Structures are given as C-alpha cells and as structure tokens.
Amino acid sequence: MIRHLVILILCLSLSPQLLVARTFTNIKGQKIEATVQSVEAHQVKLLLDQNGKSYHVPLTSLSPADREYIQAWHETSKKGRDADTQAAAKQNFDAPWPKLVSIDIDIEIEIVEESKESKRFVYHSPNYAFICDVGLSKNVVKKFAVLFEATRDYCRLLPISSMKAHVPGAQFRHKILLFESKSAYVQNGGPPSSAGVFISRGGKGVIMAPLTSLGLKKVGSSYMYDYKGSNETLPHELTHQLTDNAYFQVGARGWFSEGLAEYVASTPYRSGKFMVRSNLSAIKAYATGYGKKGKGGRALGTAFNAPNLKDYMLQPYNQFTANANFNYGLGMLLTYYFFHMEDDRSNITSFLKALKEGKKGEVALQVLLNGRSWDELEKQITKAWRSRGVRITFQ
Numbered sequence: 001m002i003r004h005l006v007i008l009i010l011c012l013s014l015s016p017q018l019l020v021a022r023t024f025t026n027i028k029g030q031k032i033e034a035t036v037q038s039v040e041a042h043q044v045k046l047l048l049d050q051n052g053k054s055y056h057v058p059l060t061s062l063s064p065a066d067r068e069y070i071q072a073w074h075e076t077s078k079k080g081r082d083a084d085t086q087a088a089a090k091q092n093f094d095a096p097w098p099k100l101v102s103i104d105i106d107i108e109i110e111i112v113e114e115s116k117e118s119k120r121f122v123y124h125s126p127n128y129a130f131i132c133d134v135g136l137s138k139n140v141v142k143k144f145a146v147l148f149e150a151t152r153d154y155c156r157l158l159p160i161s162s163m164k165a166h167v168p169g170a171q172f173r174h175k176i177l178l179f180e181s182k183s184a185y186v187q188n189g190g191p192p193s194s195a196g197v198f199i200s201r202g203g204k205g206v207i208m209a210p211l212t213s214l215g216l217k218k219v220g221s222s223y224m225y226d227y228k229g230s231n232e233t234l235p236h237e238l239t240h241q242l243t244d245n246a247y248f249q250v251g252a253r254g255w256f257s258e259g260l261a262e263y264v265a266s267t268p269y270r271s272g273k274f275m276v277r278s279n280l281s282a283i284k285a286y287a288t289g290y291g292k293k294g295k296g297g298r299a300l301g302t303a304f305n306a307p308n309l310k311d312y313m314l315q316p317y318n319q320f321t322a323n324a325n326f327n328y329g330l331g332m333l334l335t336y337y338f339f340h341m342e343d344d345r346s347n348i349t350s351f352l353k354a355l356k357e358g359k360k361g362e363v364a365l366q367v368l369l370n371g372r373s374w375d376e377l378e379k380q381i382t383k384a385w386r387s388r389g390v391r392i393t394f395q
C-alpha cells in the first residue's frame with residue numbers, strides 16, 4: 001500500500017524489496033507489524049499494517065529491542081533535520097574531480113556505551129556511530145571504520161554538492177546498526193540475500209549490516225578483523241546514506257541514485273584509499289562483465305540493446321529494481337558519461353542544481369538535455385562509450 005511506504009529500502013540485492021514495517025513485540029510478547037511515524041516524550045506513533053490506522057503506544061509497553069530501534073529512529077530523524085539546515089551553505093560543484101581519495105587510517109575510536117544487559121555497544125569514529133549487539137575491541141572497530149570514513153570522504157570530495165557528506169561528525173554522526181548474526185540482521189529488516197542495506201526514513205536513513213559484511217570473524221569469544229578482497233556492498237549503501245534527498249527525486253531516482261552508488265562502489269579501493277583516477281577500467285569491467293575477480297559485476301556485455309533513454313530514466317523505481325543487473329549497470333555507465341565524457345560537467349551540474357531547487361521528472365531532465373533532443377543525447381552517449389569499447393544500442 002502506498003501510504004505504508006514510509007520506509008524505503010534502496011539496496012544492492014538482486015531481489016530488492018520494499019520494507020514497509022517492522023515486527024514490534026510488547027512486554028507481554030504480543031507481536032504487531034507496524035511502521036514508526038513519530039516519536040514523542042514517552043510514546044511512539046505506530047502505523048499498523050493490519051488496518052492502516054495510527055496508534056500512540058507508550059514506550060514502556062514495548063520490548064527493549066523495540067525501544068532501542070525507536071530511539072535510533074528518533075535520533076536520526078531529528079539530527080538529520082538539524083544537519084541539513086547547517087549544511088545548506090557550502091556547495092562544491094566547481095571543485096576539481098578528485099584523483100585520489102586518501103584518509104589517515106589511524107582514526108580515533110571512542111567507546112560510548114557497552115552494556116551487556118541491553119546488548120547495546122556503541123562506538124564512535126569521527127563521522128559514524130556504530131551501534132552493535134555485541135562488544136568489539138577498539139582496535140577492530142578502528143580497522144573496519146576506515147572503509148566507512150574513506151567512503152564518506154570520497155562522497156564529500158565528489159563535486160556534486162551532496163551536502164550530507166559535508167556535515168562534520170561532531171554535528172551529526174551517520175548511524176550504522178551492526179548485528180552479530182545474519183538472522184538478527186534479517187529480523188530487523190535486512191533483506192535475506194543482502195550483505196548490507198540502507199533504509200531511508202524520510203531521507204534520514206541508517207545502514208544495517210551483519211558483522212560478517214565488515215570482514216569480521218569470530219575467534220574464540222571475540223571478533224577479529226579478517227578482511228579479504230573487495231567489498232562493493234558497503235560503499236554502495238554508504239553512498240545512498242550520504243546522497244542528498246533531492247537526488248532521489250523522480251528523474252534521478254534509479255539511473256542516477258543507483259548509478260552514483262555503483263560508481264563509488266566500483267572505484268578501486270585499498271586501505272583507506274579510493275583510486276579515482278583509474279576507475280574507468282574498473283567501472284567498465286564491473287558494468288559489462290562479472291567485475292574484478294569475477295565478483296558481482298552487472299554482466300551487460302560489451303555490446304547490448306538499451307531501452308529508449310527517456311523511458312529508462314523516468315521508469316518507476318520498482319520497475320528499475322525488478323531488472324536490477326541491467327538497470328544498475330546502465331545507470332553507472334550513464335552516470336560515468338555525464339561525469340567524465342561530456343566536454344565539461346555543466347549539464348549534470350545544472351541537472352543536480354535543478355533537483356535541489358525542487359524540479360523533478362521531465363522538467364529536471366530537460367535541464368540535463370540542455371537543448372538536445374533525446375535522440376541526440378542517445379547518439380552522443382553511444383559515440384562516447386563506443387570509443388571506450390562499449391556498444392550501446394538505444395531502441
């Protein structure tokens with residue numbers, strides 16, 4: 001039901017789904033499916049799946065896990081609003097494209113809370129709050145937090161003025177909910193086939209992930225960092241969390257919002273460094289084939305047919321995700337085209353500015369076209385990618 005879509009899920013999984021509700025359990029053990037609408041002093045307003053009606057429920061009547069979830073929901077929505085206001089000032093559309101993003105991997109970790117009773121362990125890195133259901137050593141948090149901090153810095157340095165990536169951690173820390181078991185991750189709303197997910201709560205979203213996705217391995221009774229190989233899921237979901245709400249608007253939602261996340265996730269990464277200047281071959285390999293080392297590519301092939309560009313860019317999001325591999329792959333190639341293959345970035349910049357001004361759909365896309373017909377734009381995209389060895393035939 002449309003009015004239930006308060007929480008939207010944007011994920012990398014091959015069978016994406018819309019998360020509309022959570023199972024809440026009261027202290028008597030009774031369960032209900034509902035969606036949080038707002039939080040007040042001692043009560044929460046829940047929209048019940050069963051009948052579509054809203055109810056005020058005292059927080060004390062809910063299980064500790066539910067209260068924790070509601071508190072996290074409340075904090076992200078409130079701080080997100082404050083952060084948006086404070087960040088509205090500085091835009092970076094005119095900055096040069098980064099060639100290399102490199103952070104100091106010796107990052108500071110603060111232990112904020114470690115409560116065995118309530119199974120709540122909170123660790124802060126400069127820009128993230130990791131909320132975990134099991135205790136972790138400071139050293140382990142420090143190691144996996146590097147990927148998060150580097151992805152944030154990458155999104156901050158991209159000259160697309162995505163202001164969520166510019167808010168200092170002291171003002172607002174992005175929330176990451178971590179689960180020791182895959183089943184707890186799924187119970188809390190993680191899609192079973194996914195390794196991590198971004199849940200947008202009116203645009204002030206959280207990331208959820210099982211510990212295994214962070215490269216953690218249980219040794220005895222504690223966790224060790226055992227990172228092997230690439231991790232495309234987390235940078236993809238983190239990019240969603242750092243992308244301004246306007247860029248999820250109709251006209252950009254899908255081809256650009258997913259294309260941008262794929263662009264970031266496909267950029268070669270190692271130990272706190274994104275090698276942006278060498279991302280063309282990695283992006284091409286990921287879109288056309290099966291990715292580096294045969295992992296997780298979009299498998300479009302180097303010659304393929306594509307739908308009419310206008311229809312593709314304006315298709316509903318559920319249709320976009322229903323054919324995920326193709327649509328995500330093409331979205332990344334188009335995003336790359338607008339970032340790097342036009343004479344300058346003025347068209348994509350004007351388009352993003354138009355979205356920020358509240359334009360959407362066809363009106364926003366007219367700004368991207370900048371006087372060209374759809375046919376002309378298709379021809380320019382085809383020509384640009386053909387010279388890099390990818391043949392796209394628009395219908």
Ligand SMILES: [Zn+2]
Pocket residue numbers: 010011012236240258261
């Ligand atoms: Zn996504």
